[in-house]
Structure formats: structure tokens, C-alpha cells
Amino acid sequence: MKKINLQFKIKNYYLLLLFILFGLPSAAFGAVLYFSSANNIYHEGDVFIVEARINIQDECINIVEADISFSQDVLEIVDFSKANSILSLWVSSPLISQETATISFAGGIPGGYCGIVPGDLSESNLIGKLVFKVKELFQTSIANVKFLENSRVLLNDGFGASGELEFKDASFTLLVGQSEDFKNEWQEQIETDLVPPELFEVEINKNPEMFENKYFIVFSTADKQTGIDYYEVKEGKGEWIIAQSPYLLKDQNLQSIIKVKAVDQADNQVIIEYTPLRRQLTFLAIFLILCVIIFWWILKNIKKRNIQN
Structure with a gap:
């Protein structure tokens, strides 16, 4: 994933701007950061997706700051996908480190996020998708993925107060040897994606x-x-x-x-x-000049003909 981390310089500015612009009155609050996956048993070489999600109660949030760790000895972090995330303004783009076995990010939701809308079958509480690959194993192992304690959410209350937060970790059983049914859940999603990114300004x-x-x-x-x-x-x-x-x-x-x-x-x-507008004005000026020259040439020829007649 190609990145240029210019946004780190203005992170605090965006955090302040988000909760001031989109604040709402606060009340009692509780949120749960957790993970979900298609399976919890994988083999060597498998590539699988772990979705980071959030459930909230009784309140709205507008910022999520998270640090995630994983079992470095048996898992390799391949990517972090922001596709379909509730976070639309990334104050700090996902920073992936295999060396420290961490993924860090901060993102906001202009207007706030108040939880899954009743009847929404798409479970619109996705924060992001973590893509892992199982390393070479010497024995059956247990891999853990968890939110670190310094992760937090900020309330949509106009003050940027931190909300009460609970964490639920994820564990996976990793088996020695490649399975006949080799899994690459990420590649499967990529192969079915035929839709270009959305238009933008x-x-x-x-x-x-x-x-x-x-x-x-x-x-x-x-x-x-x-x-x-x-x-x-x-x-x-x-x-x-x-x-x-x-x-x-x-x-x-x-x-x-x-x-x-x-x-x-x-x-x-x-x-x-x-x-750019300046370029447009330049071409407009050239066009007007040409129009003046053509008009002058036509007028000159008309006068010349009148004199000859």
C-alpha cells in the first residue's frame, strides 16, 4: 500500500475541527470495538480477512482512534482496506508495521455515527478490514488479534469527550501444513471487484x-x-x-x-x-483577442469595399 504521510502534521487540527463542527448533546454511552471473520481455523499460507467493527449504545461518535496488535510469530499483515468503512475522513491513514506487529489509524465521521440503523442487513458498523497471511508453522498455534488499551472513541458532543469503551479480541487456530482447500479470501474479493472508485472533485x-x-x-x-x-x-x-x-x-x-x-x-x-481558473481565463482572454482581431478585420474590409464603391 503506497502512502505519503502528510496528514500526520495536521492530525490534531482535524480532530478538533471534527468534534466542533459535528457536535451533538451527549448522554450515557457505551461502545464495543470487536473483530469478525468468516472462519476461525486456518492453515499455513492461508490469506484471510479480519473485520474491525464497532457497536455503540445511547450516543453518537465522530472519531475512532485505534491501535491493533497481532501475533507476529505466526501472522503477517498484508494490507488494511478502508473499503465501505464508516470512517470517511482519515485523520491518520492506517500505519502498518510488521516489525512492531501493530496497525494504527484515526478517522472521523462528519455528522457523527449513531449505530446500525434498524433493518440494515449490511451491518454498517465496519471500521476496516485487516488482511493477514499465516506464516510457516512448526506446530498448531493460536493467533490473537486485539485492540490496544490506548484505543479510544470521541463523542459527537461538541467537546470531543472520550466515550466508555470495551474491547473484544479475536483468536484463530492455525494448523500446520497447507490445506487442500487453500484459502485466499482477499484475492477472492479482488477478483470480484469490477467497479471503479467513485467520482470525486x-x-x-x-x-x-x-x-x-x-x-x-x-x-x-x-x-x-x-x-x-x-x-x-x-x-x-x-x-x-x-x-x-x-x-x-x-x-x-x-x-x-x-x-x-x-x-x-x-x-x-x-x-x-x-x-485551473487561471488557465481558463488565459484561454478566454486569447479567444476575446482573436474575436476583436476578426471583428476589426471584417470591419476594415467592409469600409474598404464602401470606399471602392
């Missing part, structure tokens, strides 16, 4: 507190099937460059057409083209 901004007051673009989209893998940006006739929002523009004169490509885990993609 590209915005140009300029801020004295960012990039030395130079022009940059902001963009974001979602992919409900397998999740966004990475973004690329192209300015004018330049090359495609792996990028992340916010992205500092190379053409500070704003004379280049900007293209942003979003690619999901299944390699489906969508490209958005943006023409």
Missing part, C-alpha cells in the same frame, strides 16, 4: 500555514468494494506521480491541466481532470 487551495503559501490540491474518494490503493497526479504533459492529498503543485502559475487518478486494490481506476 479536485480543489485548488492556498494556505499561509501549509506549503509556504503555495498552491496545492485536495482530493479524496471511496471505493466500496476493495478500497483505494493509491492516487496519482499528472500536471500538463508531465508524468504520472504517486501522490496523496494534499498535493503541492509543481506548476505554481496554474497554467497546466491537472489530472488525478484513483486506483483501487483490484486496479480499477477513475481519472478526474481539472482545469
Whole structure:
């Protein structure tokens, strides 16, 4: 998963902004962070998905900050998918470390999240999908995946108060040797994903507190099937460059057409083209000048003919 961690610099700003903008009155609260999976028994080499989910009662939240650990000796973390997550504003993109056996992230829900809507069969309480691969085993082993105690949720109360939180770990039995029914749950999801990421908008901004007051673009989209893998940006006739929002523009004169490509885990993609207003005005000015020249030429010829007649 390709990343550029620019968002860490503005994490606290976004946290404050989220719970101020989307606050609601608070009441008694309780939440449970837990995991779900299709099975709890796997073999060597199997690739399986563990879904991180949340159940809440009596209140709404707008931020989830989580640190997750796993059994490093028997599991390898392959990926973290944000597909279909209730978190739409990622204050801190998932940071995966095989060395420390942890996954850390922080995300927000503008407007707040108040739990699964009654009758919702899709169980819309998904935070993210963790993809693991079973390492080589020498004996039957038990693998654990758990939320660390410093994980927390912030209430949608206008003050950013921390809510009471309970954790439920997940355990998996790992068997020696590969199964005849080899499992790769992640690859199965990727192969069935034929839908490109959702359309999105590209915005140009300029801020004295960012990039030395130079022009940059902001963009974001979602992919409900397998999740966004990475973004690329192209300015004018330049090359495609792996990028992340916010992205500092190379053409500070704003004379280049900007293209942003979003690619999901299944390699489906969508490209958005943006023409800066300054470039539009430049072409408009050229068009008006040409119109004036043509009008002057026509008028000149008409006068010339009148004189000849």
C-alpha cells in the first residue's frame, strides 16, 4: 500500500475541527470495538480477512482512534482496506508495521455515527478490514488479534469527550501444513471487484500555514468494494506521480491541466481532470483577442469595399 504521510502534521487540527463542527448533546454511552471473520481455523499460507467493527449504545461518535496488535510469530499483515468503512475522513491513514506487529489509524465521521440503523442487513458498523497471511508453522498455534488499551472513541458532543469503551479480541487456530482447500479470501474479493472508485472533485487551495503559501490540491474518494490503493497526479504533459492529498503543485502559475487518478486494490481506476481558473481565463482572454482581431478585420474590409464603391 503506497502512502505519503502528510496528514500526520495536521492530525490534531482535524480532530478538533471534527468534534466542533459535528457536535451533538451527549448522554450515557457505551461502545464495543470487536473483530469478525468468516472462519476461525486456518492453515499455513492461508490469506484471510479480519473485520474491525464497532457497536455503540445511547450516543453518537465522530472519531475512532485505534491501535491493533497481532501475533507476529505466526501472522503477517498484508494490507488494511478502508473499503465501505464508516470512517470517511482519515485523520491518520492506517500505519502498518510488521516489525512492531501493530496497525494504527484515526478517522472521523462528519455528522457523527449513531449505530446500525434498524433493518440494515449490511451491518454498517465496519471500521476496516485487516488482511493477514499465516506464516510457516512448526506446530498448531493460536493467533490473537486485539485492540490496544490506548484505543479510544470521541463523542459527537461538541467537546470531543472520550466515550466508555470495551474491547473484544479475536483468536484463530492455525494448523500446520497447507490445506487442500487453500484459502485466499482477499484475492477472492479482488477478483470480484469490477467497479471503479467513485467520482470525486479536485480543489485548488492556498494556505499561509501549509506549503509556504503555495498552491496545492485536495482530493479524496471511496471505493466500496476493495478500497483505494493509491492516487496519482499528472500536471500538463508531465508524468504520472504517486501522490496523496494534499498535493503541492509543481506548476505554481496554474497554467497546466491537472489530472488525478484513483486506483483501487483490484486496479480499477477513475481519472478526474481539472482545469485551473487561471488557465481558463488565459484561454478566454486569447479567444476575446482573436474575436476583436476578426471583428476589426471584417470591419476594415467592409469600409474598404464602401470606399471602392
